[in-house]
Amino acid sequence: xxxxxxxxxxxxxxxxxxxxxxxxxxxxxxxxxxxxxxxxxxxxxxxxxxxxxxxxxxxxxxxxxxxxxxxxxxxxxxxxxxxxxxxxxxxxxxxxxxxxxxxxxxxxxxxxxxxxxxxxxxxxxxxxxxxxxxxxxxxxxxxxxxxxxxxxxxxxxxxxxxxxxxxxxxxxxxxxxxxxxxxxxxxxxxxxxxxxxxxxxxxxxxxxxxxxxxxxxxxxxxxxxxxxxxxxxxxxxxxxxxxxxxxxxxxxxxxxxxxxxxxxxxxxxxxxxxxxxxxxxxxxxxxxxxxxxxxxxxxxxxxxx
Amino acid sequence: xxxxxxxxxxxxxxxxxxxxxxxxxxxxxxxxxxxxxxxxxxxxxxxxxxxxxxxxxxxxxxxxxxxxxxxxxxxxxxxxxxxxxxxxxxxxxxxxxxxxxxxxxxxxxxxxxxxxxxxxxxxxxxxxxxxxxxxxxxxxxxxxxxxxxxxxxxxxxxxxxxxxxxxxxxxxxxxxxxxxxxxxxxxxxxxxxxxxxxxxxxxxxxxxxxxxxxxxxxxxxxxxxxxxxxxxxxxxxxxxxxxxxxxxxxxxxxxxxxxxxxxxxxxxxxxxxxxxxxx
Numbered sequence: 001x002x003x004x005x006x007x008x009x010x011x012x013x014x015x016x017x018x019x020x021x022x023x024x025x026x027x028x029x030x031x032x033x034x035x036x037x038x039x040x041x042x043x044x045x046x047x048x049x050x051x052x053x054x055x056x057x058x059x060x061x062x063x064x065x066x067x068x069x070x071x072x073x074x075x076x077x078x079x080x081x082x083x084x085x086x087x088x089x090x091x092x093x094x095x096x097x098x099x100x101x102x103x104x105x106x107x108x109x110x111x112x113x114x115x116x117x118x119x120x121x122x123x124x125x126x127x128x129x130x131x132x133x134x135x136x137x138x139x140x141x142x143x144x145x146x147x148x149x150x151x152x153x154x155x156x157x158x159x160x161x162x163x164x165x166x167x168x169x170x171x172x173x174x175x176x177x178x179x180x181x182x183x184x185x186x187x188x189x190x191x192x193x194x195x196x197x198x199x200x201x202x203x204x205x206x207x208x209x210x211x212x213x214x215x216x217x218x219x220x221x222x223x224x225x226x227x228x229x230x231x232x233x234x235x236x237x238x239x240x241x242x243x244x245x246x247x248x249x250x251x252x253x254x255x256x257x258x259x260x261x262x263x264x265x266x267x268x269x270x271x272x273x274x275x276x277x278x279x280x281x282x283x284x285x286x287x288x289x290x291x292x293x294x295x296x297x298x299x300x301x302x303x304x305x
Numbered sequence: 306x307x308x309x310x311x312x313x314x315x316x317x318x319x320x321x322x323x324x325x326x327x328x329x330x331x332x333x334x335x336x337x338x339x340x341x342x343x344x345x346x347x348x349x350x351x352x353x354x355x356x357x358x359x360x361x362x363x364x365x366x367x368x369x370x371x372x373x374x375x376x377x378x379x380x381x382x383x384x385x386x387x388x389x390x391x392x393x394x395x396x397x398x399x400x401x402x403x404x405x406x407x408x409x410x411x412x413x414x415x416x417x418x419x420x421x422x423x424x425x426x427x428x429x430x431x432x433x434x435x436x437x438x439x440x441x442x443x444x445x446x447x448x449x450x451x452x453x454x455x456x457x458x459x460x461x462x463x464x465x466x467x468x469x470x471x472x473x474x475x476x477x478x479x480x481x482x483x484x485x486x487x488x489x490x491x492x493x494x495x496x497x498x499x500x501x502x503x504x505x506x507x508x509x510x511x512x513x514x515x516x517x518x519x520x521x522x523x524x525x526x527x528x529x530x531x532x533x534x535x536x537x538x539x540x541x542x543x544x545x546x547x548x549x550x551x552x553x554x555x556x557x558x559x560x561x562x563x564x565x566x567x568x569x570x571x572x573x574x575x576x577x578x579x580x581x582x583x584x
Contacts, residue, residue, distance in 0.1 A: 032433030
């Protein structure tokens, strides 16, 4: 007779609190929001409208202009991060991981400090520094004879978004630096020694040996940057307000969602259109994550040491 | 001979780059803090001068302490952060233990389900979260924030902690079982103390985004009594935007607690990352 194992209650007890809170506060609302995007108000009652909200969002010029503008701005925000933040992070990590570098702990700690500051601080600090009234930035450019380069960067439509993206890069460069640094440290000494035997040192060693080995970490950083960027809101809100000025030139999906869902000034909040935008963001993030998981991660060769 | 020279040259270049970047990273913070101690005129005339007897002025700090209810905000942030941290660590460790210790049907699936939240940000559910909190009567309470942050922190905590718990020796746990310890005793008295370093890492990772969050306090708890320090300083600075002394003092006051916490925990944070906690 097969003896059934007694039901192991303790497994359930260990799992229950986490699963319950996570399901109730995160998963159900997430799907609730996706579901809500299929409804709208008619005569104060919530009615099912199918995909009509999406038609409005993509088709109605009043909505679609704002949406495509926010989406493009968000892409540009992401491009700047990928092109500036991650290379700088990799460079700093490569320098930090060089053996016998003195004060490495000091550099590491100091460069990570902006990452722990809140967006409120970061946003206002840079607003003050770049402000044409106070003028630390114009004053400093003047000192090196480059004053003509100064412009009120945050106030000009053509510069504001790039400036904010660079501020965000300044804030978060510590994360790629740390992750790459950890990956570089985990490369075993034998591999490095073998490379040195073959005459590979310095930069050629970095390009030919270390970089291929840290590609998986670079992949992870890219997807983290992607999710973070398409979900960001705080920095723009703090620096430019919910209207993402000047003239919506810094509007990204997060601020667009906030304005729509919560309302601002005279416009009333609209939970259904808010849910629709959140669903669109969900789809974008999901597509990005899937491209990473199935298209990139499976092709990267992982080395086991 | 030439080899050592290139080596020195390279290390000088490395220091030069790192030092430059360190200056870029610290300069804005430095400027804010030194100017917060200066008089209004000195702030504008010589923004880069350190505070000295001639330009020393604490008017910014006195304004902040009189106007804003910063102590209350600070207390709110503290309550929310500590309570969420407690639940994330406790529930996260329990779930991680179940996933890493026992083999049961659906183990892998449960692990994937909990890991979903690492990639999908909880903010996208905001619309329904607000409706949920309204119907539960939890709007403008700290409880709402604690619940949300607990849910937000759990996926990463479970993921990191279960990696660590796999490395706890089976012999130890089996010895405990032979001695007649219950599974709960094994978890609380044998396993938890051993993964304490991993818990500290998770704590730091969980704490920073909670302390700094603006989105959920703005939407779920914007009332005066429940404002967190992040939201409170945002509102305060918005109102006092022309009073530069007050703005700079408020910014400095907001920087200091995080900075102190970071300097205390930075070794832990870096050790956690470099130990492969985040893969």
